[in-house]
Amino acid sequence: MNNSRAEKQREQEANRSGELGQQAWNQLEKLRQEAPLVQCITNFVSMDIMANVLLSAGASPAMIHSIEEIPEFTPKAHALCVNMGTLTPDWLPAMKKAAEVANKEGKPWILDPVAAGATSFRLKACIELLELKPTVVRGNASEILALFKSSVDSNSKGVDSIHDSVDAVEAAKSLAQASGSVIAVSGAVDIVTDGQRVVGVQNGVAMLQKITATGCSVTALIAAFVAIDPLHVVEATASALSIFGLASEIGMDMAKGPASLRVHLIDSLYGLKQATVLHRVSISDL
Numbered sequence: 001m002n003n004s005r006a007e008k009q010r011e012q013e014a015n016r017s018g019e020l021g022q023q024a025w026n027q028l029e030k031l032r033q034e035a036p037l038v039q040c041i042t043n044f045v046s047m048d049i050m051a052n053v054l055l056s057a058g059a060s061p062a063m064i065h066s067i068e069e070i071p072e073f074t075p076k077a078h079a080l081c082v083n084m085g086t087l088t089p090d091w092l093p094a095m096k097k098a099a100e101v102a103n104k105e106g107k108p109w110i111l112d113p114v115a116a117g118a119t120s121f122r123l124k125a126c127i128e129l130l131e132l133k134p135t136v137v138r139g140n141a142s143e144i145l146a147l148f149k150s151s152v153d154s155n156s157k158g159v160d161s162i163h164d165s166v167d168a169v170e171a172a173k174s175l176a177q178a179s180g181s182v183i184a185v186s187g188a189v190d191i192v193t194d195g196q197r198v199v200g201v202q203n204g205v206a207m208l209q210k211i212t213a214t215g216c217s218v219t220a221l222i223a224a225f226v227a228i229d230p231l232h233v234v235e236a237t238a239s240a241l242s243i244f245g246l247a248s249e250i251g252m253d254m255a256k257g258p259a260s261l262r263v264h265l266i267d268s269l270y271g272l273k274q275a276t277v278l279h280r281v282s283i284s285d286l
């Protein structure tokens, strides 16, 4: 590539990155103004941090999972988050029912296939939910690979990934094409794809892996962002991942380890300012 072409490409990339940063800020500002109600059917480990992450971002969380309440409550929610973390057979009908109600109401719903490749019961349940057409699926690389292959992984480490996100790009694209869902793979670089476009998010710190349920929490944040901008699902998903990652970067400057990062992450998310978002959000087309 000659110099002027390379320069032009760099300029275009910088403009695009600036546009995506502006879009992330606009979505966060709207989220703070509109405080979308996010219904979370989630695991016992994640309930506290997930609700606090949603609140600090400006959303309204509700951890409501009983099947009796779903026909009355799910239509009131602006988005639904379904998380498989502490799955038992008695929770599955409520998860499916909520997904069906969300679909009927035209509300976005997001699936977190926690430890999808760990056991056949869990994998089957995740596939059944995937068939109900979630708006977005967000998992770590091992979870997305297990869903793509529809197979249990004999090396699975449960909720933790044994793969890098970049190793799941092609699987994520194919899964997005086959399912019609936007697929997000978290990791050192977060990947978001609708099967055609692939976007990378560079924000975040490795220490997030040492705090339980940060993946679950960012999935719930995706639900809040998609509720705010349902016509731009790829961008809203990338914004949520980027804003969460940026809050962790700022929190990390004050943290002494995982426990204090958890606190500073929530404070930083609450206090995020426009200039910081515009300057530090790092989202690019891959």
Ligand SMILES: Nc1ncnc2c1ncn2[C@@H]1O[C@H](COP(=O)(O)OP(=O)(O)O)[C@@H](O)[C@H]1O
Pocket (backbone or CB within 6 Å): 139, 140, 141, 159, 160, 161, 186, 187, 188, 189, 190, 203, 204, 205, 206, 207, 208, 209, 213, 214, 215, 216, 218, 241, 244, 245
């Ligand atoms: N090596 C890393 N460097 C920076 N951020 C990371 C890294 N690994 C994971 N993250 C971030 O941590 C959060 C949780 O992702 P991840 O650990 O992949 O999910 P899960 O907890 O479901 O396995 C995401 O915001 C992701 O971007």
Ligand SMILES: Cc1ncsc1CCOP(=O)(O)O
Pocket (backbone or CB within 6 Å): 043, 045, 046, 085, 086, 114, 159, 212, 213, 214, 215, 216, 217
């Ligand atoms: C440790 C654990 N066990 C079952 S669910 C859960 C939390 C998983 O959270 P994350 O997927 O965000 O790491």
Ligand SMILES: [Mg+2]
Pocket (backbone or CB within 6 Å): 114, 115, 139, 140, 159, 215, 216
């Ligand atoms: Mg997870």
